[in-house]
Amino acid sequence: MSTVPLPAVDGDRxxxxxxxxxxxxxxxxxxxxxxxxxxxxxxxxxxxxLALQAVPTLEHYGWAFFTENDWLPERDTVxxxxxxxxxxxxxxxxxxxxxxxxxxxxxxxxxYATPGLRKSLVAMVDLMAxxxxxxxxxxxxxxxxxRLIPVAHWLHQNLGFIPFFEVRTDPDxxxxxxxxxxxxxxxxxxxxxxxxxxxxxxxxQDVFAQAPVGEREAALALGATRWGMIRTVVLPxxxxxxxxxTMLGLGRALGETVAVLMTISFAxxxxxxxxxxxxxxxxxxxxxxxxxxxxxxxxxLLAAGFVLFVITxxxxxxxxxxxxxxxxxxxxxx
Numbered sequence: 451m452s453t454v455p456l457p458a459v460d461g462d463r464x465x466x467x468x469x470x471x472x473x474x475x476x477x478x479x480x481x482x483x484x485x486x487x488x489x490x491x492x493x494x495x496x497x498x499x500l501a502l503q504a505v506p507t508l509e510h511y512g513w514a515f516f517t518e519n520d521w522l523p524e525r526d527t528v529x530x531x532x533x534x535x536x537x538x539x540x541x542x543x544x545x546x547x548x549x550x551x552x553x554x555x556x557x558x559x560x561x562y563a564t565p566g567l568r569k570s571l572v573a574m575v576d577l578m579a580x581x582x583x584x585x586x587x588x589x590x591x592x593x594x595x596x597r598l599i600p601v602a603h604w605l606h607q608n609l610g611f612i613p614f615f616e617v618r619t620d621p622d623x624x625x626x627x628x629x630x631x632x633x634x635x636x637x638x639x640x641x642x643x644x645x646x647x648x649x650x651x652x653x654x655q656d657v658f659a660q661a662p663v664g665e666r667e668a669a670l671a672l673g674a675t676r677w678g679m680i681r682t683v684v685l686p687x688x689x690x691x692x693x694x695x696t697m698l699g700l701g702r703a704l705g706e707t708v709a710v711l712m713t714i715s716f717a718x719x720x721x722x723x724x725x726x727x728x729x730x731x732x733x734x735x736x737x738x739x740x741x742x743x744x745x746x747x748x749x750x751l752l753a754a755g756f757v758l759f760v761i762t763x764x765x766x767x768x769x770x771x772x773x774x775x776x777x778x779x780x781x782x783x784x
Contacts, residue, residue, distance in 0.1 A: 497759060504756035507749045515753065519720050521735070523746040530754060532718045536635060536729040537758075540710060541703040543639025543724060548646040549696055555647065556654035556695075561680055572655070579648035587712035590641035595632060595713060598640065602631040602725045617726045633715040635729040641713050642706050646699035653698060653773060657691025658684050694773030701766040705758065707733040732758040 471479070508515055511528055518529020559571050602617075609615040617630055631637075661684045669679040685692075710731050716738065717728025736751050736758075743751055 497763075500752060500756040500759050503749070504753040507753035508756075519718060521718055521750070523750045524744070526746075528750045528753075530732070530757065532720045533730050533732050533735055533754065534757075535720060535722070536714075537704060537731040537733075539635045539722065539724055539729065540639045540642060540714075540731055541700055543636060544642035544646050544703040545696060545700050547640055547643035548650055548699055551643075552647045552650035552695065552699070553654060553692065555651045556658055557680060557684070559651075560655055560658040561676065561684065575648045575651055575655075578644070579652070581645075583645065583706065583708040584712070586641055586645055587709040590637060590709060590713045594641060595637045598637055599628050599631045602634070602636055603628075606631075606725055613722050614724050616723050618723070630727055631725055633713060633727050635714065635724040638710045638713040638729070638731075639724070641709050642703050645706060645709065646703050649702055650695040650699040653695030654688060654691050657688040657695075657773070661687040690772050690775050694769045694771075697765055697769035697772065701762050701769060704765065705733055705762050706731075707737050710734045711737050 507528075511518075515528060515530060516534070517531055518527065519532050520527045520529055521533070522528070555571075555575065559568055559575075563571055605615045606617045610617065665683045665687075666679055669683050670676075674682065711734040714729050714731075714734065715727050716730050716734075718730060719728055721728075732754050736755055739747060740751055
């Protein structure tokens with residue numbers, strides 16, 4: 451027995467659920483599109499300008515621009531090795547300090563805090579992100595930095611055999627000099643960590659809050675404790691947010707300028723001794739030298755700015771991709 455398909459009836463066809471856009475809707479849509487295009491054009495123009503200015507300098511110095519240690523444009527000697535190392539050290543100190551604090555803060559806000567307390571904590575975290583960099587810098591110079599001196603001295607005394615915690619002091623000095631620890635990468639990194647925490651924590655909070663309620667309840671119904679539910683459901687679900695938030699914080703740390711400029715003393719030394727005075731980052735170099743730069747110095751600073759621009763764009767792009775994936779793909783353990 452054969453069957454003959456019936457002709458489709460117009461009334462059976464799916465109809466698009468669309469309505470005519472009103473004039474305010476069209477204005478808002480067009481304005482939003484225009485702003486998005488404008489932001490993209492400005493961003494591209496900044497990158498193009500930096501690249502245009504940096505290419506002659508990079509071609510002139512070649513790989514020596516990344517391997518040399520001296521920064522003497524007037525003598526035709528320019529190198530970013532010490533600057534890049536200082537930037538890396540300050541950023542890593544900030545991230546390794548901020549990561550556990552941001553993760554703990556995000557977990558407490560989303561999983562343990564009462565609704566009233568949660569609102570207050572979220573507002574405080576948002577307020578931390580809104581505090582100007584110069585306020586963090588002043589706090590680091592006058593309040594936080596001096597209180598870190600005994601900690602830095604203790605680390606040097608007990609862990610000085612590790613290159614990172616070594617401080618080269620005068621062996622004949624009768625007492626240890628506090629001034630050797632006041633403006634170091636260690637101090638700058640910890641100050642920047644306080645600025646990174648709200649960014650990383652906010653991203654982690656958003657992802658943790660999206661963990662499926664059904665899986666949460668299933669874990670608790672199977673006898674899991676609150677921490678067991680977090681470990682088997684929330685953390686696997688939010689792995690992408692954890693990584694993405696941390697990398698967004700890294701992007702902030704790489705480009706921080708004012709707070710770092712106020713808490714370090716300049717030294718073009720290729721060293722990993724983070725407790726010792728003297729370091730430099732790309733952003734602080736540009737801010738410190740730009741005001742009195744000659745044409746040769748300006749060309750070198752623009753090249754350094756282009757390098758920093760590329761690094762931060764790459765880091766933030768990777769972070770945005772990871773966060774946008776939402777669920778990281780890691781299966782929960784229930």
